[in-house]
Amino acid sequence: MKSVIASIAIGASALVAPVAATAQDSLSYVLVSHAPDSDTWWNTIKNGIALAGDQMGVEVEYRNPPTGDIADMARIIEQAAASAPDGIITTLADYDVLKGPIMNAVDQGIDVIIMNTGTPDQAREVGALMYVGQPEYDAGFAAGLRAKGEGVNKFLCVNHAIQQPTVGERCRGYADGLGIELGDAMMDSGTDPAEIKNKVMAYLSANEDVDGILTLGPVSADPTIAALNEMGLAGEIHFGTFDLGEEIVKGIKDGTINWGIDQQPFLQAYMPVVILANWDRYGVLPGNNLNSGPGFVTAAGLEKVEAFAGEYR
Amino acid sequence: MADTAATGDERVKEIPAWRRALIRPELGGICGAVLVFAFFLLTAFDSGMFAPQGIMNWTIVSAQFMIIAVGACLLMIAGEFDLSVGSMIGFAGMMIAVFGVVLGWPMWMAILITFALCLAIGAINGFIVIKTGLPSFIVTLAFLFILRGFTIYIPQTIESKTIIGGIRDAAEGDWLAPIFGGKIGQGLFQWMGDVGMIETFTRGNRAGQPVIDGLPMLVVWAIILIVFGHVLLTRTRFGNWIFASGGDAEAARNSGVPVNKVKVLMFMFTAFCATVFALCQVMEFGSAGADRGLLKEFEAIIAVVIGGALLTGGYGSVIGAALGALIFGVVQQGLFFAGVESSLFRVFLGVILLGAVVLNTYIRRMITGER
Numbered sequence: 001m002k003s004v005i006a007s008i009a010i011g012a013s014a015l016v017a018p019v020a021a022t023a024q025d026s027l028s029y030v031l032v033s034h035a036p037d038s039d040t041w042w043n044t045i046k047n048g049i050a051l052a053g054d055q056m057g058v059e060v061e062y063r064n065p066p067t068g069d070i071a072d073m074a075r076i077i078e079q080a081a082a083s084a085p086d087g088i089i090t091t092l093a094d095y096d097v098l099k100g101p102i103m104n105a106v107d108q109g110i111d112v113i114i115m116n117t118g119t120p121d122q123a124r125e126v127g128a129l130m131y132v133g134q135p136e137y138d139a140g141f142a143a144g145l146r147a148k149g150e151g152v153n154k155f156l157c158v159n160h161a162i163q164q165p166t167v168g169e170r171c172r173g174y175a176d177g178l179g180i181e182l183g184d185a186m187m188d189s190g191t192d193p194a195e196i197k198n199k200v201m202a203y204l205s206a207n208e209d210v211d212g213i214l215t216l217g218p219v220s221a222d223p224t225i226a227a228l229n230e231m232g233l234a235g236e237i238h239f240g241t242f243d244l245g246e247e248i249v250k251g252i253k254d255g256t257i258n259w260g261i262d263q264q265p266f267l268q269a270y271m272p273v274v275i276l277a278n279w280d281r282y283g284v285l286p287g288n289n290l291n292s293g294p295g296f297v298t299a300a301g302l303e304k305v306e307a308f309a310g311e312y313r
Numbered sequence: 314m315a316d317t318a319a320t321g322d323e324r325v326k327e328i329p330a331w332r333r334a335l336i337r338p339e340l341g342g343i344c345g346a347v348l349v350f351a352f353f354l355l356t357a358f359d360s361g362m363f364a365p366q367g368i369m370n371w372t373i374v375s376a377q378f379m380i381i382a383v384g385a386c387l388l389m390i391a392g393e394f395d396l397s398v399g400s401m402i403g404f405a406g407m408m409i410a411v412f413g414v415v416l417g418w419p420m421w422m423a424i425l426i427t428f429a430l431c432l433a434i435g436a437i438n439g440f441i442v443i444k445t446g447l448p449s450f451i452v453t454l455a456f457l458f459i460l461r462g463f464t465i466y467i468p469q470t471i472e473s474k475t476i477i478g479g480i481r482d483a484a485e486g487d488w489l490a491p492i493f494g495g496k497i498g499q500g501l502f503q504w505m506g507d508v509g510m511i512e513t514f515t516r517g518n519r520a521g522q523p524v525i526d527g528l529p530m531l532v533v534w535a536i537i538l539i540v541f542g543h544v545l546l547t548r549t550r551f552g553n554w555i556f557a558s559g560g561d562a563e564a565a566r567n568s569g570v571p572v573n574k575v576k577v578l579m580f581m582f583t584a585f586c587a588t589v590f591a592l593c594q595v596m597e598f599g600s601a602g603a604d605r606g607l608l609k610e611f612e613a614i615i616a617v618v619i620g621g622a623l624l625t626g627g628y629g630s631v632i633g634a635a636l637g638a639l640i641f642g643v644v645q646q647g648l649f650f651a652g653v654e655s656s657l658f659r660v661f662l663g664v665i666l667l668g669a670v671v672l673n674t675y676i677r678r679m680i681t682g683e684r
Contacts, residue, residue, distance in 0.1 A: 037656060063649060066658065067607040071594050075374055079649050082366040096478040096600035107514040108524060 027087075027280050028059040029273055030080040034093035034117065036068030040310070041265065045116075047311055048269030049089075056277040061085075070094045074101045081105035087276040089269075092118025092126070102126045111279065113272040116265070120289045129285060132271050134263035134293030140170035142294050143214065143240055143261055144177015150258065152178060152212030152238050155185055156203055160196065160220040162188040167216055170242060174214050189220055196223035201231060212238040218245035225251050244297060244305065244313075252299055262305075263293035266312045338621040338629055338680075341673040342636030345619060345665070349640050353647040362650035365511040369525045375642025376535035377590060378616050379635050383535075383542045384586030385613035386634035388579045390546070392559030392626030393442060393449040395583045397434075398613050400460035402606030405431050405591035407464045410477035410601035413484070421489035428588055434460070435584025439577035457610065465603040481599030493534075493589070494596020496527025531593040535635075538586060542631035555579065559626030615662070616641050619669040621676070628677070640665065 031049050035042040046062050053060035063080065065072035070093055078101045080088050088105055092098055092114050099122075106112050106127035114123035115132045123131035147155070155178060157171035168186065175182035187203060189196040200223065204210055213228075215221040221241040225248075228234040234256040241248055242261045251257035271290055279285045297305055305313050353362060361367045381398055388395055405427055412423035438456055442449045468477050484490035506513045506523025514520050546552040557565035558572045566572050590609075595601050620637030622629025644665060648658050 061652060067604075069605060069607055070602055071598055071605055074598060075370065075646070076649065078373075079367075079370045079646050082364065082370045083361040083650050094476055094478075094598075094600060094602065096476075096481070097598040097602075100598070104514075104519075104524070107516055107519050108512070109515045 026059065027056075027277055028061070028085045029053075029087045029089060029276055030061045030063060030083075030085045031115075031269060031272075032073060032076050032080060032088065032090040033062070033064045034068060034070055034073050034091050035064050037064070037066050039068070043310060044265045044312060045269040048266040049273055051312075052270045052273035056274060058086075058273065058277050060273055070097050074098055077101040077105065081108055081110055084108075085110065086280050087111040087113065087272075089113045089115055089272040089276070091116045092122050095122050099126050102128070111276055113276060115268045115272055123289070129279070130275070131289040132268050132275075132292055134291060135289075136166050136169040137173040138291060139242070139261060139263070139294040140173025140175075140214075141177040142173075143170075143242075144174040144179075146177075146259075146296065147174070147212050147214075147238060147240055148178045150238055153180075154207070154210050155180065155212035155214060156200070156207070156210050157182075157186045158189050158196065158200060158213065158215045158220040158224055159186050160189050160191050160216060170216055171214065178212075191219055193223040193226075196220055197227045197230075200224050200227040204231060204233065204237075210237070213240070215239075215241040217241070217243045218248060221245070221251070221257070222247040225256055228256060249302065249305065252297065252302060255299070258298070260297045261294040262297050262313070264295040264313075265292070267292035267295075338673075338676070339633040339636060340621070340676050341669055342620045342633040342640070344672065345640045345669055346636050346643075349643050349647070349665075353643065353651065357647060357651040360650040360652070362647060365505075366524050367650065371643050371646040372532060373529060374646050375639045376529075376532040377593075378612060378638035378641050379535040380531070380538055380590045380593075381586050381609060381613040382616040382620070382634040382638040383538045383631055384583035385610075386617045386620065386622055386629055386631055387542055387546065387555060388583045389614070389617055389622050389624070390559045390626060390629045391555045391576055391579045392562060393439075393576055393579065394453060394614070395435075395438065395580060396450050396453040396610045397438065397456035397460055398583060398587045399606040399609035399611075400457045400464065401431060401434070401584055401587035402591045402594070402609055403464040403601075403603060404434075404460040405588040406595045406601035406605050407468060407477070407603065409592065409595050410480055411467060411471070414477055414479045415471060417483075420484045420487035424489050424493070424592060427592075428585070431584045431588040432581045435581040436577055438584070439580035442580070443573045443576060461603075468601075468603060475603040476600055478600035480595050480601065484596060490596055491530070493530055493592040495530050497530065497533060499527040502526055502528075529593070529597065531597070534589055534593060538589070539631055539635045546631055551575070556627055559628075561627070612641065615666055618673075619666060621669075621673045623677070637669070640669075 031045070033042055033045065049060045049062060063076050065076060073093065074097050077088065077090060077098065081101070081104060088110055090102065090112065102112055103126050112126070112128040113130055113132060114128045118131065120131045120135060155174070157174060159168060159171055161167040171186045172182055175185065187199060189199050213224060215224050228237060228239070239257045240259050240261065241257055244260045244262055248257060248260050252260055271292070275286065385395060385398065408427045408430060409423050412418045412426055413420050434456070438453055441452045465475060468475055484494065502511065502523050502525050505511045512524045514522050514524060546555060554570045554575045557570045558575045562572050591606070594605065616637035617629065617634045618624065618637070619640055620630065620633030620635065622634060644661055645658060648661060
């Protein structure tokens with residue numbers, strides 16, 4: 001008799017358990033960024049987690065230090081850990097400052113995903129589940145492969161941020177993707193538009209066999225567009241660029257630029273929420289880091305970029 | 314209850330305790346703190362805010378505000394402002410990194426020289442204000458830009474980056490560094506973790522250790538500075554000089570108070586507090602950034618004003634400023650715990666500031682009416 005009751009109880013609990021699991025399934029995730037309130041680029045991130053939160057049926061929060069002070073950001077991560085969410089999604093803007101608070105959160109049993117800033121290596125070292133972002137070298141490499149397919153044999157990489165080693169990685173990756181020695185193809189252009197324009201014009205005049213250009217952002221892309229227009233080479237030379245901007249979008253439209261590379265911040269916010277929710281619910285986790293970029297934007301895909309600019313793009 | 318007990322002869326009736334309590338500059342701060350805690354106990358009780366780890370979180374943030382608020386409070390009572398506090402924090406941190414990491418000096422020497430440098434800058438602030446008679450917020454506004462400029466220029470010139478790390482490694486084994494970056498009471502917290510009063514890490518190489526492993530020196534410094542400031546202000550002759558310098562400098566001078574000396578010393582004390590803040594920060598986090606301490610000067614002034622000090626000087630209290638800092642810290646972190654959209658933080662801050670100033674003005678009128 002006793003065993004019958006027991007087996008009924010077990011059967012009942014087996015039936016109830018999955019139901020209970022979904023009923024008490026109120027997961028909450030916190031995204032901590034290093035961006036000050038004034039940085040509008042992060043609006044896409046906010047919209048991304050809000051959408052993911054809705055779709056996955058989980059609670060999401062976005063937090064940031066109002067002035068962008070990284071030390072304040074460390075406190076926010078500590079605070080987030082103290083409020084015991086199911087997961088924390090954070091940037092790794094300053095490894096020295098943030099590794100302590102992040103590792104403490106991990107050791108406390110909170111799942112962490114690193115997004116946007118940081119490297120896959122650093123993410124592994126702090127014990128995060130994965131890294132979601134655009135590894136600069138890989139993005140450059142993908143760009144190089146694509147450019148090779150489109151017929152580039154000799155290139156110029158216009159680097160306006162030579163002091164930032166991570167940005168230079170884009171040029172290195174591009175060269176390796178093309179299968180060409182980087183050599184002196186990376187130009188330290190400075191940030192002054194007139195200087196950049198003249199340097200590019202000088203380089204192209206001196207090296208007439210250059211048939212591909214890579215710029216690393218609007219700062220170097222905009223003057224390069226002007227240089228090509230002035231030399232009558234717009235549309236003649238293969239032209240790829242990192243990041244999007246008004247001039248770049250215009251250039252893609254009129255055919256001066258073949259493609260722009262978007263690191264797709266939307267995915268950097270959206271995917272971690274989806275991944276964490278599925279990890280907490282079903283214990284499934286992608287086996288590798290996730291590259292949110294490079295997302296190639298060509299003339300064909302411009303419509304959506306323009307429609308969702310500032311919202312999801 | 315003293316007001317019900319005082320039923321004797323009317324002529325010897327003392328001022329009731331509630332009345333005496335009311336005419337203290339801290340009253341606004343006390344009321345505010347009670348209100349803020351009541352608010353968060355109601356709205357965020359089960360969010361972890363009042364679990365040990367949560368308490369430690371807002372305690373540390375409040376302690377940060379307290380350290381700079383004590384300096385700003387004494388200076389404001391002495392009748393002056395210092396808008397260069399935030400830049401001083403960034404500057405002091407960067408100097409530690411430059412001396413200790415880039416130049417490789419022993420950490421204790423880097424710390425002492427940074428202190429000397431920052432106190433000297435504080436003194437320069439003071440001398441310029443006294444010699445020129447310019448309003449102190451113009452002079453210190455200039456230093457806000459000057460110091461921030463150097464904080465960006467120096468590391469960029471010598472290291473071509475704006476964040477210098479490796480301070481924690483450089484401070485390893487140093488005798489002076491733990492006074493700023495260390496923790497005390499590890500044994501007590503370990504015991505609390507062992508008996509289950511606070512949570513312990515469940516995995517990683519710190520498994521079994523409590524999630525709070527000690528009281529950071531930052532908090533100890535905050536307490537030391539508050540006690541020091543309070544005693545200095547209320548129990549010493551120098552404290553009376555501070556009040557007198559800020560109340561009516563000319564009258565104070567005529568009655569023999571060394572007003573200039575008091576003001577310069579207070580500027581130096583503010584710089585000292587900012588340097589302590591910076592040291593605790595770089596020792597804990599291990600790196601100095603050019604953007605550290607942004608807008609901290611206003612946070613210090615806000616805490617002091619919430620705490621009941623008068624912007625024009627001559628009136629205020631260190632305990633009030635500390636309570637103001639506590640309110641500030643609890644609200645800032647508490648809004649996160651309560652899950653309020655973080656961009657609303659400034660709205661709350663503005664409302665609290667306005668409410669506190671109105672309340673404090675009302676209290677002060679009652680006090681002056683009493684006299």
